[in-house]
Amino acid sequence: MDDKTPDQLSSLTEPDDVDVFVVYDISASLLKKMQWSILVSAVGADLGATYLQVSNNLSDLASPSAARTSLGLGTAALLASSALFQVSNNLSEVANAATARTNIGAAAANAPTLTGGITYSGSVKGNVQAVASTDFDLSAADSFTKSISANTTFTFSNATASKAQAFAVRLTISGGAVPTWPASVEWQNGTKPVLPNGKHVLGFISFDGGVTWQGFLAGKSFA
DSSP, rough: OOOOOOGGTEEEEEEOOOEEEEEEETTEEEEEEEEEEEEEEEEHHHTTTSSOGGGTTTOOOOOOHHHHTTTTTTGGGGGGGGSSSSSTTTTTTSOOOOHHHHHTTTEEETTOOSOOOOOOOSSOOOOOEEOOSSSSEETTTSEEEEEEESSSSSSEEEOOTTEEEEEEEEEEOTOOOOOOOOTTEGGGGGGGOOOOOEEEEEEEEETTTTTSSEEEEEEEOOO
């Protein structure tokens, strides 16, 4: 670059490494001349001791731990990515889903606990369980079907303690079979219904978690 006065310099003026500049040394109160390359090096060194360099990717921090504390990162910033939940995995990294639900006060999808009033639109649907044995398992369904051709004694299992619960049974009888119900079932007027061959529907409801049941005949001999 040719010699120029300050008023001749512009943003388009590109200095050469060997160009000489006049600088003022504050500490010595003197004007000095300095080649451009030396000036750039000196300024860079001075700034590097005070400011972070973009190209260093924060490696020039005086204290990384102090910086994490200042940013509120704590020790989480030191964890490997495998120890953290990834957004794209939708919490599939949880080691124990049941424990995680307990920790946040949530219930499993197949056994939710709801409090307060519930408002919904549309119909309510449930499984119908065809009973292969003689036990009505209330953890499996609230609607059951069963056919008998010989005298059969039934049992009820897995009622929820201290909760109200109800279920319905469609019972098909042939061969004059007689059903026997658990002793915990109370019938209207203390008399259980006499059921002939055919298709019948009975209901059972408990207000004390299955300790006692009120049984009733919804209808008999459907055809």
